[in-house]
Amino acid sequence: MEVMSAENNSCCLNNGDVVEKMKRFGRLTCRKIWKVGKEDKRRVIHSLKVGISLSLVSLLYLMEPLFKGIGENAIWAVMTVVVVLEFTTGATLYKGLNRGLGTLLAGLLAFLIERIANESDHIFHAAFIGTAVFLVGAVTTYMRFFSHIKKNYDYGVVIFLLTFNLITVSSYRVDSVLKIAHERFYTIAIGCGICLLMSLFIFPIWSGEDLHLSTVAKFDGLAKSIEVCINEYFSDGNINQQEEKVKKYSMEMEDPIYKGYKDVLDSKSSDETLALYASWEPRYLRSCSWQQYVKLGTVLRHFGYTIVALHGCLQTEIKTPQSVRVLFKDPCNRLAREVTKTLKELSDSIRNRRKYCSEIPSNHVHEALQDLIDALKSQPRLFLSTNSNTNILLALATLATRQKSGKDFLVSLPSVNNDDPARLGLSHVLKEGDKKILRPTLSKNGITSLEFLEALPFAAFASLLVEIVARLDLVIEQVVELGRVAQFKEYSHDDVVINVSCDNNPRVESEFPSSHTAAD
């Protein structure tokens, strides 16, 4: 009895479990559906557009007077809408025009083949059609491997092959095949017309605009990456904490640095697809600015690779002591701040479709770079001996100080500011002579020593920062070129005044929101 009730209980529990699971699944699905729409509201609009277009085109078939005019072939209009109406206007135009062109050419070729085939008897006719189908099929398929055709006309070629086969093969049994083909072309044109109307005039979604916004987002992501990267490198947290953080990030892939640049790294194919579709959109045809966006994307990817390497410096096993990092914290911070500021200015200029004035901000970056280089130069020379195991200078220095003033002293010198401290700095010191140089002090911590090996990671970090500036120049070059090609508005002086203030968030809120420019 007890056993049974227990079984009953577990059964009830199982039922409860199943209901609970179903409920949870339902909730998850609802949340997922909501999320997909919330991420990009245009998805909802596009879905409604497809529904409306299909209903509209169905009317051709469903309404008596329209059906009488067009007839059975109205179904081809429905088919066209399903296949051609895509998310963005560019994609719809690409597919629609390719479909139109493919159908037209296939019709012409089929007409030619039929004319030739009709001259012959029945069996030869069949053989002729079979051969034509084989040859056109093989040649057309081979053509799809040409990269230019593959890229721009792949869909058109498939439709060409499809239509050609439909017409040629049908023509063997049906005499009025050209009439049918003519009618179908007519209904396909209606379908294409509805698609173009829907995608060009009702809430149009432009691939070119997507490309534009994704480029802006890339700049923001890269700026964010550099900012976080520098902050983490010079943060005071101890090394173990940082390592744990890095481990955590690598498990969950949520590292904000990685998040900032990951979209840039893998942007090639999405950029190229968007640019392909944009190339069919009327507003981009004239300027060919989509090509420039692709070029800018390539330069940004290479910029991104350097940030990946910079990120790698944070994760390296050999750490440069915090005390050494602190020495260069200010110039590095300043340089990084200037670079991120420039990136944000570039993103703002593209967002607002204004030409970018490359001179003023770029100079700030180069000033900051010069600062960093000066800071690096101000360090004493390195001595590498060719018989690679001597510590001579170290020994010399120590000896010299010992001979003069005992065991544990270090000396300080007036600072030597000079463009070439390696040469002039030395002579300056020597001119000042013995009296000053060896004045003893008691500041034990005045000089930090570290192994060459320990200096490596910092050297790599600094070197990559310098590299980033070099690559930033290439990016600026492409942005200026973009402004020229895409005929952005002239640079106005007001922007500088706002942008030049060097706070942490120098982003200027866009005066011309992108939706405005998208609709014009």
Place this chain on the structure above:
Amino acid sequence: MEVMSAENNSCCLNNGDVVEKMKRFGRLTCRKIWKVGKEDKRRVIHSLKVGISLSLVSLLYLMEPLFKGIGENAIWAVMTVVVVLEFTTGATLYKGLNRGLGTLLAGLLAFLIERIANESDHIFHAAFIGTAVFLVGAVTTYMRFFSHIKKNYDYGVVIFLLTFNLITVSSYRVDSVLKIAHERFYTIAIGCGICLLMSLFIFPIWSGEDLHLSTVAKFDGLAKSIEVCINEYFSDGNINQQEEKVKKYSMEMEDPIYKGYKDVLDSKSSDETLALYASWEPRYLRSCSWQQYVKLGTVLRHFGYTIVALHGCLQTEIKTPQSVRVLFKDPCNRLAREVTKTLKELSDSIRNRRKYCSEIPSNHVHEALQDLIDALKSQPRLFLSTNSNTNILLALATLATRQKSGKDFLVSLPSVNNDDPARLGLSHVLKEGDKKILRPTLSKNGITSLEFLEALPFAAFASLLVEIVARLDLVIEQVVELGRVAQFKEYSHDDVVINVSCDNNPRVESEFPSSHTAAD
């Protein structure tokens, strides 16, 4: 008269020009056609397969007895072949199965809708169909935005929408629509059958095999990049020559280093497409090894980013003097050689579908890494002063030497071999005392001095080499995992004997050519 003859001449010339141009265009086109086929002979095979399939399926329509059995709808088989038969088996299966599933589900839903609609009067029937078309159109289109559906079933969803609309809309006018749908399904199945037959049994082209080979090629490309990179960095050519080379490369994009890694960097989308198709291929379904190839691809991309940064070191404006680079040439060269050797071994093990034995070669790499680290450690400590503008040690050293022996001398010391030269090296020197330390020599070149700034690029280079080794371990991890998941043959000891010989081209020619494994 003269004018006329001159005109005639120019006219003839123009005609000649046109003919010449036409000829040249013809030659170019022929060469292009030849090249596309030569690059990948499977393209020719695929084109012939499509031609043959289309001819076969046309027979359904062209041959009297077959046509009597199947009728008008035979044309749908032709359509299916055009749309479904793709280059690789996986792609054909993906499209064929998606098409089949989409058609089936659409038919069922259409049947359900028709049952409900038939209960009502004519006008309500039309309204009901219109509403159904709108709703199904909108919902289906919205579903295409879910990433999982987009990735795996996008084509199926489009076919579902297409078939549903065709059947539902047609059913309003044609009573026997379900009979037609049934017949069409039948012919579509024939079309799909021919496609599957062609792609599974006649010269099959496997996406999984493409993914496999492209992975192998990536390893070879990366190895090549590192090899050339190191050779160029330590080549004796003067800096100007190198710069010219770099400029030439950047113009023509033919830099062998760039060529080696560029395919790796942008491999994400092609990898994912190949993996998607491979996931539909029967031989990969069981092991899910395609997922592991994608993971390996991700790790290889990150490995590639480090090589990009290494490549950047060659192009940097601040150059480390050749004399300093030479100091570290041997350990760097050895490390790079070991890394490329490991990469080639990895590529061989994947090519031959053998498990990779990670221990032996990896140790060689770590030995070489230790060598480099030792070489770096053997250099004297660096001194960085916190009041950052003093050249104190330099001055001290110079003074000490001046005081003892005049203006232009440098001293050499017996080498100090020790694990911690920073600490022990110093005491060793001090023990030896004054007598040895300040023994003057005349070898001016005994010690190379350089600015910290000049040391940066080399430090970055060395640091990136160390980083490469770290990333190589991650790559090895994934290759071992691949061997496990894809059930590669056990590692045999013979391979090591061949591979371990450390020449420049340690590639073992594959005993099991890939065509063999592809056909089994």
